[in-house]
Amino acid sequence: MRIEADLIRPVVPAPAGYRITWLLALPFPARNMLRRWRSMLGMMVGVGIALAIAMTLSAVGKATIDVLVGDFLRSGADLYVLQQGGTPLPVYPSDTPGMIKNARSTLAAIRGISGVKGVVGVVAWPLERGRQGPVRKGERAELIAAVGIAGDPIAISNMVVVKQGRWLRRPGEVVVGDKLYRDKKIAVGDLMRLNGRDFVVVGVGRLRGIGFDADQRAYLDYDDLRQRAGLGDILNTIMVDTDQPEMVRHRIEELGSFSTFDRIQLVKLAEPLLAGRIAIFNVLNFLALLIAGIFVSNVLGRSVAERRLEFATLRAIGIPSRTILLTVGAEALLISIVAGIGGVVLSLFFGALLNGYMAPEYGLESLYSVDTGLFLTVFALALGLGIAAGYFPARAATRVEPVEVLREA
């Protein structure tokens, strides 16, 4: 049958060739999804924020491990030597790294092992900080966590972090951690009285590989600390830089009853310590995703209810249920994808704020650690959740009875 148009005198002639844009060539569900993006903005923003929270929690969870072991991983030392039974990552008050006796001879023996490029020993001890001038009656002593350093840490790459001034060069000098510098308002060039002797503050910085409170400590020469604290020839930890860690580890353990840890072992030790915190982060993460899913389902459900007439019309004119299902499903998919991308961007922004402003306040290098794998997992979960959440409203759209809705209209 020739089309009816021929039988009517057209008011204007049919265009010679109607230009079909790429949008018009798309299937209806995809075209509808793109046409309606403005009405979905609210949902995209809401879900995007929920995903940003989930991703930020993941990144902060990752950074929590980093806070504990990041310094060890970046320090340039390949092995950490402790007296057998010592705890390399002290978390609880009873945790102690232990004491290596005959420290100088042990250091010399390790230096003598072939393949060893550098050795640094550390011992931590609290020192009393005195004020300049006369002491008032009843004035309480202030204790500073001091670290004595034997050997040259500058010779080991990345072991020393200096933010101001310089590192220790000679006896009588002290370097203070960044948090100590800010909290106690100690400036480079000041004198700092520790256990009755004045030390010149030559820098602000820290030694990596001694634990997560390195920014709160004062660093001084090993002999200075021993003398001030009245310590014997002891060390807590010896850090070793080597190209042959396995061979060197065996040789060190032959020297005495020592335990040696490499970086991978330290990370494995840190993970169970943080299991509780990571579990809490995962629960919060799951809740954020669940809220996002409920939000999508709820709002999309309301949108379907508001558009009952539209779906009824589609059903009435013979559009198959599958197309209607895909139409609502595509909207859920678009919301999830845009919200996912927005969530990543927003989370990175939160991360920049956390690392730029909050982390220094706590004396930490980072409170937010980007993990592509984790981000992709959250993104994939959000996508799956969005589709699942969109399924029920989509089914509801296909069950709209055209006759009822058209009667109401």
Place this chain on the structure above:
Amino acid sequence: MLQLHGVWRIYDGGATQVVALRDVTLSIDDGDFVAIVGPSGSGKSTLLQIAGLLDRPTRGTVVLDGREVSSLSDRERTRLRLVTMGFVFQRFHLLRDMTAIENVALPMEAAGVPVRERYTRAAELLCAVGLGERLDFFPAKLSGGQRQRVAIARALANRPRLILADEPTGELHSEDKRQILELFQTFNRAGHTLVVVTHDPEVAAAARRRIEIRDGHVREVPVR
């Protein structure tokens, strides 16, 4: 073409039952232009919905081209509506996020017509109803009469044999009404079967057959 045999439609309202159609028997032949008239609430729209496979009779049968269709599955009825029937509603019911040409091309897309062919035909149909300059307009930018003409073009998209219209001029001004009536008459002359539910005497007068419905009963009224 379409026969209704002993059709009843009873709405169950819990304690009360509303009988919309009572034992309706009716035959619509190829090329008919039928006006269904009657007071509000008499069952006109219910009759159209049953004839258009949008609703199922409580009792009785609906036969389309010799085939009993009232007991077909939803999927089969949807397919039949798509390829055999065109619908025109009182309030147009265009998709507001789609342009005029997209609204017209949509049933063809569902029927599997290739992209170029469906947009060419949609453009021709819109030109035929006098909207050649409004192809890419969204419904919100069109007047009531223009929207109804888009809806008519959409109803014709898949070359249906039967066009069902429910108060198609109910929301239109007289000039728009006149144009719509002209279009209906032209389509009828071209061989389309038209069933129009209307309150409007002008529309009823344009039809070749008139069926009056009152309290669910139908009777043929001679056309002068």
